[in-house]
Amino acid sequence: MQLKKYTDYSLRVLIFVGLKPQGELASIKEISDVYDISHNHLGKIVHELTRLELLEGIRGRGGGIRLAKNPEEINIGKLIRVIERDFALLECFNTGENHCVISPGCTLKHVLNKALHSFYHVLDQYTLKDLIANEEELRSLMTQKL
Structure with missing residues (x-):
């Protein structure tokens, strides 16, 4: 990230x-x-x-x-969420612009989404x-x- x-x-x-x-x-x-x-x-x-x-x-x-x-x-987490309005880790995080053929069955996006939530969870503590x-x-x- x-x-x-x-x-x-x-x-x-x-x-x-x-x-x-x-x-x-x-x-x-x-x-x-x-x-x-x-x-x-x-x-x-x-x-x-x-x-x-x-x-x-x-x-x-x-x-x-x-x-x-x-x-x-x-709060640092809140601030970064506001400033990083489009913090898309992968193409499949972008609504409307996902051209990845395996996206419907891919679990990577779920893993990365969980990681992103953990990232913000830590920042929210500061x-x-x-x-x-x-x-x-x-x-x-x-x-x-x-």
């Missing part, structure tokens, strides 16, 4: 913003510099995370972004708070990049 870069970057944005001290805003430029990700690409991700009410954007001079929820309220529990180490690694 492989997550899209968009999902990876979304998680990185949330981790970065989640590490900010209470009340401190983050900027897309700051995140772009730390992770070496395109500013424009991050803008789209931040827009989506704001639309999902996970981030809050503060406009104007001195503006930026911050978490719209507490880190313990942001929140953003869990991902930033080692905040001092993460901050240190990020400041080395700046």
Whole structure:
């Protein structure tokens, strides 16, 4: 299983913003510099995370972004389900586009579906708070990049 870069970057944005001290805003430029990700690409991700009410954007001079929820309220499994809208492992997972001749009798799709459910079951047990529990180490690694 492989997550899209968009999902990876979304998680990185949330981790970065989640590490900010209470009340401190983050900027897309700051995140772009730390992770070496395109500013424009991050803008789209931040827009989506704001639309999902996970981030809050503060406009104007001195503006930026911050978490719209507490880190313990942001469930990783739920987030990935929303961002990875079409997490089809095989062609037979795609509705309407299955051209596999053995699909009606194939058990592989059931095995992989079970694996996918297990994957999400594990992710459902974690929140953003869990991902930033080692905040001092993460901050240190990020400041080395700046």
